[in-house]
Amino acid sequence: MQQAILTEVQYHVLAREIVRKLENRFRIVPLNSLKDPRYRLKGPVLISVESTEDQVIASLDDVEAFAHAATEFEAIEALCEEIIQLFEDLGSSRESLGPLPRKWLLYLEEIIECR
Numbered sequence: 159m160q161q162a163i164l165t166e167v168q169y170h171v172l173a174r175e176i177v178r179k180l181e182n183r184f185r186i187v188p189l190n191s192l193k194d195p196r197y198r199l200k201g202p203v204l205i206s207v208e209s210t211e212d213q214v215i216a217s218l219d220d221v222e223a224f225a226h227a228a229t230e231f232e233a234i235e236a237l238c239e240e241i242i243q244l245f246e247d248l249g250s251s252r253e254s255l256g257p258l259p260r261k262w263l264l265y266l267e268e269i270i271e272c273r
Contacts, residue, residue: 182209183209184208185207185208186206187205187207188203189202189204189237191238192241192242192270196242196273197271197272198271198273199270200269200271205217206218207230213226214226214227214230215233216236218241220262221266223237224237224240225239225240241266244262245266248263248266249263
């Protein structure tokens with residue numbers, strides 16, 4: 159016969175605590191601007207923000223772009239710069255892109271508008 163290690167109440171308390179701890183380390187947040195007057199996002203873009211003990215990592219997984227810094231603000235600023243750099247680099251070498259970078263460029267063209 160199998161014996162439960164936790165009661166039903168203890169299980170739910172533990173589950174809530176695990177979720178709460180994860181929420182403090184990992185969040186999905188909307189990015190509304192690239193913070194560059196040359197470009198405008200056509201709408202909010204969801205990015206990941208993950209906090210570790212000594213740094214914050216911001217990422218746009220759709221194009222495998224990421225940046226890290228000491229604070230969330232700095233990591234998001236650096237991610238914006240990374241996204242712009244990727245957009246410009248891919249756009250300037252459009253004809254020689256492989257399948258994956260071509261998909262990234264198409265995605266970036268869907269979300270970014272040049273002013």
